[in-house]
Amino acid sequence: MAHDHWENCVAHFDAQVDVFAAEYFGRPDVHCVLVAAAGFDPRSLGIATLLAGHLGDRLSGLFVREERGTPEASLVTAADQNAEQLRALVPGCEIASVDIFGDDNAPIAGARVASVIRSHSIPAETTDIVLDMTALSIGVAFPAARLLLDYCESRGIAFHIMIASNPELDDAIASEPGDRxxxxxxxxxxxxxxxxxxxxxxxxxxxxxxxxxxxxxxxxxxxxxxxxxxxxxxxxxxxxxxxxxxxxxxxxxxxxxxxxxxxxxxxxxxxxxxxxxxxxxxxxxxxxxxxxxxxxxxxxxxxxxxxxxxxxxxxxxxxxxxxxxxETVRYDFDPAKPTVVATAEMRVHLLLSGPAYSELGAAAGAAPEITAPVSDPPA
The missing domain is CATH 3.40.50.10770 (Hypothetical protein VC1899 like domain (Restriction endonuclease-like))
Known part of the structure; x- marks a missing residue:
């Protein structure tokens, strides 16, 4: 499917993400599924907290817990704590474990996450699906995005990508790469x-x-x-x-x-x-x-x-x-590092498909009807 409308893609940054979320997801006719990570990353809760605050029981969730070998106990503890908070934010959500490597150490994340998404029951009243890429690995996020985008485009559902970015925190998370x-x-x-x-x-x-x-x-x-x-x-x-x-x-x-x-x-x-x-x-x-x-x-x-x-x-x-x-074999992360604590998150929202773009076919170049302002990020 052509994506010519991406040249005029609806996007919001930082404070405008909060404005958009309040005006759009606060509408009573919006029913949303959030697909995100349930790992150790301290940013895992940001987007879920934002959406839960506006959607309440109109939000359901599929949270992916990436499993790699034998991680450090501190990271397992952090992941467990994040998972419990996600369950509290989105009651009835599914937390699915996804093996990143098979028994022969071959990377299998893409196939496993595809299976998890296909088997997940998406409520019939769903109007929007949000993929939170913040703490998902590329080997999981990219296949998930493609599957969900295809699903949404075939059913007229709005598909969003949201990210809580912190480049300094990214730098503080060390990783050991695999060999394939x-x-x-x-x-x-x-x-x-x-x-x-x-x-x-x-x-x-x-x-x-x-x-x-x-x-x-x-x-x-x-x-x-x-x-x-x-x-x-x-x-x-x-x-x-x-x-x-x-x-x-x-x-x-x-x-x-x-x-x-x-x-x-x-x-x-x-x-x-x-x-x-x-x-x-x-x-x-x-x-x-x-x-x-x-x-x-x-x-x-x-x-x-x-x-x-x-x-x-x-x-x-x-x-x-x-x-x-x-693929990454293991992560090494110390959340107490001063640079991690001191830097604020940058939030991004992208609307990749959905009814908001329907007017573009009738009036080429016309902006979709979204009430929250669309703006460029600060330089």
């Missing part, structure tokens, strides 16, 4: 096995603090890369974040990937539509540039910020781009 780079389920891209022209691959990895080992392994698994265009956050809450990432990845950028500085892709840390539009432009221009000479292939690897990953998700769906990823 894979295509995210549902994001293998177009089958090019019978292509008559040579395939020219561009790899677009999202740089994130402490994830160099994962990106190095992903990069080595992609054969015949024509060009590598790393994504860095700019503008960002910390104006030097992009510089710090370039310094951290210097050996990969210079020695291994041989990246021309002109090939760095700068996208906003706070606005997923900036990432979506930038990657969409890259996909269209590259396709036009190599038409009838090469078969273009742009491979995304969104690791780190979920806000930027949401933009990559939209571009991957619209242009059928492959997403190459490596």
């Amino acid at each position: 780079p894979i295509a995210v389920r549902g994001f293998a891209g177009v089958d090019q096995s019978d292509a008559t022209l040579d395939i020219a691959r561009i790899w677009v990895p999202q740089l994130a603090k402490g994830r160099a080992a994962a990106l190095t392994d992903i990069g080595r698994s992609i054969r015949g890369t024509y060009k590598i265009c790393p994504v860095v956050p700019f503008p960002a809450r910390d104006p030097r974040r992009a510089d710090a990432l370039i310094a951290e990845y210097e050996s990969q950028l210079v020695d291994e990937w041989q990246v021309d500085p002109r090939d760095l892709v700068y996208v906003s840390e706070s606005n997923p539509l900036d990432c979506y539009r930038t990657l969409s432009t890259l996909a269209r221009r590259y396709s036009d540039a190599v038409d009838q000479i090469f078969v273009p292939s742009i491979i995304l690897s969104p690791i780190g910020s979920r806000v930027m990953a949401a933009g990559a998700l939209m571009a991957a769906i619209e242009h059928d781009l492959p997403v190459q990823y490596i």
Whole structure:
């Protein structure tokens, strides 16, 4: 299904998310299903708390608990506490455990979360489904988003993505990558096995603090890369974040990937539509540039910020781009770190489908009828 309306995607940021939630989800005719994480991340409760406050018993929930090996006891305790609070916020919700790895240590998160979503009973009166990507891994969030978007579009239900972002907290969560780079389920891209022209691959990895080992392994698994265009956050809450990432990845950028500085892709840390539009432009221009000479292939690897990953998700769906990823074996996180406590969350809301866009067909370019104001995030 075409998603031309995403060029005029309804989006809200920070305080405007609260305004939108009050005006939209506060309406008595709205019945919502929230799909989110039930893990250790302290941000897991933010969106659920916001929606429960406006929807009450009109909110139902499916909360995913990602299971990986033998995690630290402190993380298990934090996840248990979050799960109990989610049960209190959304009575009658389902909390489903999803194994990230199989018995042979192969990544199976996409297949498992797809099974959980398909078996979940969505109430007949549902008007809206919200996917909270805040604390879901990419291997779970991307397949879930694709399934839920397809479900909503086939039934005329509104589909939202919401995120409570904190880049400093992302940096404080250390992760150990697995050893098997894979295509995210549902994001293998177009089958090019019978292509008559040579395939020219561009790899677009999202740089994130402490994830160099994962990106190095992903990069080595992609054969015949024509060009590598790393994504860095700019503008960002910390104006030097992009510089710090370039310094951290210097050996990969210079020695291994041989990246021309002109090939760095700068996208906003706070606005997923900036990432979506930038990657969409890259996909269209590259396709036009190599038409009838090469078969273009742009491979995304969104690791780190979920806000930027949401933009990559939209571009991957619209242009059928492959997403190459490596699952995390274990996390290491100390919630008492001063940087985690001191920084505020940035909230994002995206409306990807639903009746609000129906007028766009009748009046091209017209904005959907949403009473809450739509605004750009602060620079």
